[in-house]
Amino acid sequence: MPNAPEESPPLLPVIPEYKPWLDRVIKETAADARAADAAFAAHHGPATGPAGVPETPRGTIADETA
Known part of the structure; x- marks a missing residue:
């Protein structure tokens, strides 16, 4: 597997x-x-996930190798 994937051109x-x-x-x-x-x-309270699970910023794709 390559060390760093090649950067894709903008769509x-x-x-x-x-x-x-x-x-x-x-x-x-x-x-x-x-x-x-x-x-x-404000309506539901702050969204919290399980401890130890990093939050993924909106609009990003999770790392499938993790």
């Missing part, structure tokens, strides 16, 4: 004309996720 190239729009979408999506997490925590 969609960033077109310079759309960069400000894309940056705004990423920022607003992150703000929406924070608001949803806060609303969930």
Whole structure:
């Protein structure tokens, strides 16, 4: 198995004309996720997992080898 996988190219190239729009979408999506997490925590209490299990950030894929 290789030491480090090769980095994949982006699925969609960033077109310079759309960069400000894309940056705004990423920022607003992150703000929406924070608001949803806060609303969930306010209604249900903070989400806690089993001890010793690291939390996976939203939007990431878990390591299948772990």
